[in-house]
Amino acid sequence: MIRRAARAGLFVLLVLSLGLTGLAALRISRDPLIRPFVDAGADQIAAAMEQAMAQEATPERLTLVMTRLLAEEPRNWLAIQAVEAVAEERRIALPEALVVQRAAMWEADSSYLVQAGQCATCVWDAGTCTISTALICNAPIQLTPIGDVVGLTKAGSAWATGGDVDEIDLGLSIIGLGATAAVLASGGTSFTLKAGAGMVKLARKMGILSPRLVGMIGDVIRRGVDWQMVGRMDFSDPAKLIRADVVAPLASVASDLGRMGARLPMGETLHLVRYVDDAAEARRLANAAEALGPKTIGAVEVLGKSRFLRATVRLSDVAVQVGVGLVGLLLSLGGVLGGLAQSASLRVLRRLARDPVASR
Template sequence: MRGTGAWRKLTRLILLMVLAGSLAGTALTAARIAADPLLTPFVEASKDQIEAATEKLLITAATPETLHAHLANRLAETRRNWLALDALVDLAYERKIPIDSALNAAVQTAREEDHSTYATLTSCAACAYDPAQCALSQVMICQAPIALTPIGDIAGITRAGVTYASGGEVDQIDLALSVVGLGATAAILASGGTSGLVKAGAGLAKLARKMGRLSPRLVDMAVDAARTGVNWAALPGVRNLDDLTAAIRTEAFLPLTNTLTDLNRLNTATDATTALHLLPMVDDAADARRLANAADALGPKLVGRAEVLGKARLFRATLRLSETAWALGAGLVGLLLSTASLIAGMIQHALIKRLRTSLKRSAPETAQKPPAGILRQRG
């Protein structure tokens, strides 16, 4: 019995040591994550990992019902998005999912209507007059020559200066994007990437803004940059790049600059039309980077997968658990297991102790009553 008791004490001691070690390891890992922003539970996945993760998600997401619903929704749009429609059709063929005959016929009819000579000419004219009327397939022809060159940036800054001087309401979004575009051309705001990358990203963002394809958070980022980073009193006097440098606070534009840099990575991995289509998914620099990583991994397949998976699942596929996360998880598992083992041991010890007490209490009562056979013999 003494050996058994000593063994139980040793077991409890070992469990307490394991518990203390797990608690210390977990606390240390959590403290490292809190102290160092570079130590995050998630890190960027490789191209192969992104591709494998999206394929796994498509098993449950790309069902015939889902694809048919997405195709029907895109067909019902006023200005049909043929980039998205073609990507969905390609995804159906890729995964050997037959398209309903009636839906397939509707797609072909709509294609003939939208790509006729008359429809192309009239829609291009409307696009040249009002960028909000542009289809994605036309905007690069009708609007890009101005938006993607310094001409549009100079005009935007000049327009803002004249409007401010006359007491009018300045378009702060256009001003911020024009400042970034022209500043990148002069290498003033190129710290987030090369000047060419920043300028191209700013040009795409200006086109997207005209088409109403900037996310609300990206719009807020541009407005905040203009509000806090522009010397409004000096703005009307901007005539050259030296004047621009003196009229802006560079650091206020860096979040917007970094975001636009990764937008051009997306453009490089796919094309400008695809980048414009996917821009509503971008809220900040982290979103732009994840989308660019997905584009690098998936290439032309990105649009179809983005249509079916949506932003949350697509972006989740671009991340993987870091070594820090595995260490934290292992510490938590060890902490839970050792805690459970210690509690189980304490409960077991309490039950055994209670059982022994009950047996000791019943033993004297049994000893006081002589066996029935002895009483009969005496009688």
């Protein structure tokens, strides 16, 4: 009686497991947007990042990262100072020789004459800008509608005369002006899009955009811009120059960079742009920036991009359901098979017990 009840229970568990697994699989098959990992919440990101930093932010790791940053040309003092902040927070003393080297390099890089020369070069060629000089010398133009108007004018003139059109600069200028108009009309709700588009323009001129992101932007602009209107230099309504559905991935990246800029200083946001390969990574970096605030740069430098981004996602509910269903299914199958094996063994033993002669 007890064995029958146990078998019935295992059978019910097996049916439930099959049903749960099948339901989850059906949802996944019908909805391609369902993924095993989804964006984590702010508290989850903060907790996961703290755990990762506790493991990775060792004296050896911080020394290695600082040595690499000091060897770069030009040096990224924003990243250097962020790593120093991590060391201070965790009460880790960097090697004395490294501290002396850092002080000497700061003295060399921060002199007035050096900064003045860098600024003049940065204004002329944004590709020579460091993050610090870009914010002082180039951002006042690139991050305002003035830079967008200049970009549209250059593109229209080049198109009309048969010259080479800087498609990426044009597309970002169109998005920037369109967002500016939306800001004025909506009272500011499109500000993050405008700020992000300007940030991408500046990062692109500095040469710090990833090749994948540059490729995506170029493809979007080629397919999403009405080049006939550009040729007529009809910029009266920038929104009419683009196909919103095609430009959506680029607009998403720009909006997420704008979210970063709303939480972090402009220089830190510009630093993070180099880690963006696509819209999904821009969103996850923005989520992390909103959760971590001023600790974002130090965390990404110490952990590296891959480990940093892993801390911004969690298992989806569907993935958990599938996992639970599979575990239950395996346990149920194991129980059923074990019960069948036990029953078969008992039958053999009873048969042998009834006929001891045959067993000899």
